[in-house]
Amino acid sequence: MVLPAHVTVVEVGPRDGLQNEPRPIPLETKIELVERLAAAGLSVVEAGAFVSPKRVPQMADSVELYRRLRRREGVRYPALVPNMLGLELAQSSGVDEIAVFVSASEGFSQANINCSRAESLERIAPVVQKARERKLRVRGYVSCAIACPYDGQTPPADLVEMSRKLIELGCEEISLGDTIGVGEPDEVRRLVEAVTKSVAPERIAMHFHDTYGHAVANIEASLREGIAIFDSSVGGLGGCPFAPGAPGNVATEAVLELMERLGIETGVDRSAVAEIGKWIRTVLGYMSS
Numbered sequence: 001m002v003l004p005a006h007v008t009v010v011e012v013g014p015r016d017g018l019q020n021e022p023r024p025i026p027l028e029t030k031i032e033l034v035e036r037l038a039a040a041g042l043s044v045v046e047a048g049a050f051v052s053p054k055r056v057p058q059m060a061d062s063v064e065l066y067r068r069l070r071r072r073e074g075v076r077y078p079a080l081v082p083n084m085l086g087l088e089l090a091q092s093s094g095v096d097e098i099a100v101f102v103s104a105s106e107g108f109s110q111a112n113i114n115c116s117r118a119e120s121l122e123r124i125a126p127v128v129q130k131a132r133e134r135k136l137r138v139r140g141y142v143s144c145a146i147a148c149p150y151d152g153q154t155p156p157a158d159l160v161e162m163s164r165k166l167i168e169l170g171c172e173e174i175s176l177g178d179t180i181g182v183g184e185p186d187e188v189r190r191l192v193e194a195v196t197k198s199v200a201p202e203r204i205a206m207h208f209h210d211t212y213g214h215a216v217a218n219i220e221a222s223l224r225e226g227i228a229i230f231d232s233s234v235g236g237l238g239g240c241p242f243a244p245g246a247p248g249n250v251a252t253e254a255v256l257e258l259m260e261r262l263g264i265e266t267g268v269d270r271s272a273v274a275e276i277g278k279w280i281r282t283v284l285g286y287m288s289s
Contacts, residue, residue, distance in 0.1 A: 004228040006265045008044065009255055010175070010205060011037050013280070015046040015080055016249055017237030019058050021284060027061045031068055033280055037234060038075045040272035042252075046099065047077045050086035066093035078139060082113070087127050091134065098131055099175075100124040101141040102166065104159040107150030108143055108179070117158075121165055128170045140171035141207070145191060146183040156194045164198040173203050175231055178218065181211025181248070185221035192225040205229035208250045210236060215250035216258050223262070230255055235277035235286070253277055 014034050018025055034047045047069065048062030062079060071077060078097040079090045090098055102120045103109040109117050131138050142162050147153050159176065166174050176195065183191070188206075195204060206222045206229070208215035219230055236251035256270040 001224055001226055003223050003262060003264060004226070006228065006267075007223070007259055008205075008229045009042060009252060009259075009266055009268060010044040010046065010229060010231045011042045011234060011252060012046045012207075012231050012249060013037070013233040013235065013237050013252065015049050015059070016231075017233035017235070019049065019056050020238055021058055023285075025058060025284070027064060027068075029280075029283055030061070030065055033234075033276070034065070034077070035070055035072075036276050036279075037273070038072045038077075040276060041266075041268040042273075043074060043267065044076045044078065047079060049080035050089045050093075050095075051080065051082050063089055063093045066090070066095055069094075076137070078137070080141075081127060081131075083123060084127055084130065087131060091136070095136075097137040097139070098127075099139040099141055100127060100166075100171070101143065102162050103143040103148075104154045104162050105144040105148035105151045108148045111150060112143070117162060121162075121169070125169055132170045138171050139205075140166035140169075140174045141177060142166065142174060143177045143179045145176040146178045146187060147180055149180050156191060159191065160194050160198055163195050163204075167199055167203065173205060173229065174199065175205040175207045175229075177207040177231075178209055178215075181209035181215065183208070183218050184214055185217050188218045188221045189225055192222055192227060196226070201226040202228065205231055207231035210248050210250045210254075216254050219250070219255060219258060220262075223264075234273060235281045237280065237284070251277065 037045050048065050049059040053060035079095045081087050081098040145159050208218050232252040232255045233249035234252045236248050238249045259266050
C-alpha cells in the first residue's frame, strides 16, 4: 500500500506520559508542557483526565489546568473521561473533546476499572451519547490490543469486537493500544487487517509502547496498512499504572524522525519537540542526554 502523505501525531505526554510519575508535578509545569507542545505544531494534545484523584493523583488538577490553558486555534485538547461525573467536570472546564476507554482483555478490564468488558461498554455508553448530544468529539481507547499482563495474548476477535462496539456507540476514532509493548510488525499487520474489516482505517489510531524497542517498526508496519494517526509521548514518558512492566510510550521525537525519513508530512517542528523532551525530562529528574 502507498504510504500516507500526511500523518496526525496525537501527543499524549501530558496525560498518559505524566499519570504514572511518582512525585507531584506542579500545575504550572503541566500547563507549560501542553502549551509548548501545541506551539511546536502538534494539532492534538491530550492534556488531562477527569478520573478519580485517589486512583490517578497526577490528574487531580485537570479542572484547573483546562481552565487556565491558553488554547491555540486549530489545536484540539482532548481529555480522558471515565463516567458521567468526569464528563460534567470536563465540560465545565471548557473541554470540547473527550476520550473514553475499554480493554480488549477481561483481566485488564477487571484490574483497571473493576468491571468486565461488557460492563465497561455499558458504563461508557451514556457518556458517549451525552457527549455527542452536546456536540463533543469522542475518541475511544482499546487497551491490550495485542496482549494483556494478566491474560496473555489477546484473541484478535476480542479486539475487533470492542473496536466495532466503540464505533457503534458513537466514537469518531479509536486508538488501539499495545499496552505492554510486546507487538511485532507482522502481528501488527494482521491486527490492523482484522480490525479494518469492520472499521475504516481513517478512523483508527495506533498507540504503541516501546517496552521491547519495537514501537517504531510497528508504526511503519501500520503505515503500510493505511493507518495515518499515531499516539506518542514527548520524551517517551509514561506507562499505564495498572499494567506492570509497561513503561514508556513511544517517544514523539522517534515518531517524527521516522516520518521525516519516510517523507511524510506531520506539520510538527521536530527540533522544537526534541527541546521540549529534554526540558520535561530534566524537570522530572530524568537523564536529559
